[in-house]
Amino acid sequence: MSAGWKAVRPLRHRDYRLLWIGLAVALLGSGLWLVALAWQVIELGGGPVQLSVVTTAYSIGLVVCVLFGGVAADRLSQRLVMVAADVVRGCVLLVVAALALTELLEVWHLAGAAVLIGAGEAFLIPAYTALVPKLLPAEELLAANGLEGTLRPLAQQATGPALGGLVIAAMSPGLAILITAFTYFFSAGCVLAMRIPAAEPTEAAEPAEDRVTGVRAMAADLREGxxxxxxxxxxxxxxxxxxxxxxxxxxxxxxxxxxxxxxxxxxxxxxxxxxxxxxxxxxxxxxxxxxxxxxxxxxxxxxxxxxxxxxxxxxxxxxxxxxxxxxxxxxxxxxxxxxxxxxxxxxxxxxxxxxxxxxxxxxxxxxxxxxxxxxxxxxxxxxxxxxxxxxxxxxxxxxxxxxxxxxxxxxxxxxxxxxxxxxxxxxxxx
Incomplete structure (x- = not known):
């Protein structure tokens, strides 16, 4: 088998192919959002300080929630965690786009949205990492990670920003944000279309009736990790x-x-x-x-x-x-x-x-x-x-x-x- 074919071999599997297509479209949206965000801040009269505030808000959402995202990925259905994360990000950007297109948007709206988008990504990434091994045989995981590693810079750092620049130049940052929202909804639809059980419960070391819940359970999970x-x-x-x-x-x-x-x-x-x-x-x-x-x-x-x-x-x-x-x-x-x-x-x-x-x-x-x-x-x-x-x-x-x-x-x-x-x-x- 040629090296090039081996690299794309995971795409033969229907469920992984759906996951990969959803990821590709979502990454395009993320790249588009980065450009739209910067120009939306500029249109609102902001400068480097305001843009820094918004990007810092995104980082805060990411850092604060990422450990909890790992706990959710191990305790809940990874598929449903990913769908919820994409739907939340899509809904947040729908609201931002509506505010932008009606000229009601302010910088603090963008900062609040950035926190929620960062939180959504914090839940999505651990769930994605945990789900892929359930879709592919072990010997194809290297190729799958290679596909993602190839896709991410091309979609998020090149194609997405270029598309965002074209949309903004032709229309407005608000419309670019609206398109981004639909990329997240499309990604959620691809994950939902996968033919795997709606829940993949993880076997626990202790009986279900003895398991603690709430904050104590979350702290115990983090200590175990x-x-x-x-x-x-x-x-x-x-x-x-x-x-x-x-x-x-x-x-x-x-x-x-x-x-x-x-x-x-x-x-x-x-x-x-x-x-x-x-x-x-x-x-x-x-x-x-x-x-x-x-x-x-x-x-x-x-x-x-x-x-x-x-x-x-x-x-x-x-x-x-x-x-x-x-x-x-x-x-x-x-x-x-x-x-x-x-x-x-x-x-x-x-x-x-x-x-x-x-x-x-x-x-x-x-x-x-x-x-x-x-x-x-x-x-x-x-x-x-x-x-x-x-x-x-x-x-x-x-x-x-x-x-x-x-x-x-x-x-x-x-x-x-x-x-x-x-x-x-x-x-x-x-």
Missing amino acids: WAYVRRTRWLLASLLFGTVFVLLILGPLEVLLPFAVKDQLGGGPSDFGLVLAAFGIGGAIGALLISSRSLPRRYLTVMTLMWGFGALPIVVLGVAQHLWVMAVGAALVGATGSASMVIWGTLLQRRVPDQLRGRISSLDFFVSLLLMPVSMALAGPAGALIGIPAVFVIAGVGPALICVLVVYWGRLPSDELANPLDPAPEPASA
Whole structure:
């Protein structure tokens, strides 16, 4: 079977195909919403401060609710959690679109809507992660994560924003928001059309009549998830490395990269957009390539070293004097990071027990989000203090050094050999 066919093999399954189509349309809507939101703030007379307030509100909804989203994914039907999240996001944007089209919209409306949209995504992502293994055989999960890793940057970072720009230029931000609402409803319809039971109850360790409910149950579920992480060395090591990775690279990429393009290249918004596009395209290619073959036998070591040493091209972003050099560096960072994420998502689905998968996924998401604002807050002052090139050198070299320690401390080589996921087939008998 060719590598290209293997990468799309999960789409043969009807239920997963419906889920993937719904995800694709929802991601297009999310990309459209990002552009519509910015221009709607501008139309309301707002500036960077107002837009920052709205985007921060989205982050608050995401961070506050993501752990609860993991609990819901493990206790409830993942399909119904996803439908509810999409319907809530769609209804919220219907209200925002109605206010915008009737010229009654204010910035505080957008901020309130952003909190609810972030909360909806916080419930949706763990449920999606926990549901996919129920739709596909284990050997196709890598390809499924590769499909998602290819789709996400193309739909959310490229096609969606481009579509949003066209709609806004031709009509208005309010209409773009209305279209986004219908993309979420379409996604919910695709999930509802899947032929799986309406509820997938998780087997509990204790009898149903002895299970606690409410706040105590939620706290107990969160403690159980954290206890599993602490006693699972490869998982703890990977999460700790991911936390440091986000702290080191996110701020420079999000805050300092525009200034690197301006100061080093004398470039403008179009050059910055080209570098971002190279990052997204590199991510799509990396996800497609890693999913076109079998999971590496040394999957933990390959993932961690690819994450760490794959950050080295970030150094190029801080010193490049030519646009094409910077674009190539961004594409390499995007490719290795996306390929590593495909392996990571596959490990969460194959090595984490079914009854804990939603909570571990949400904990992973929570840890990543927790230091995101810290990284962004430190990047600016660090760039002013030691210079932008020096910050990019630290962001590129730091993960490469730390990943070696993680491989050793986490005992990743011995763990992956003791827990093979895709062993080589035995030779046929004569």
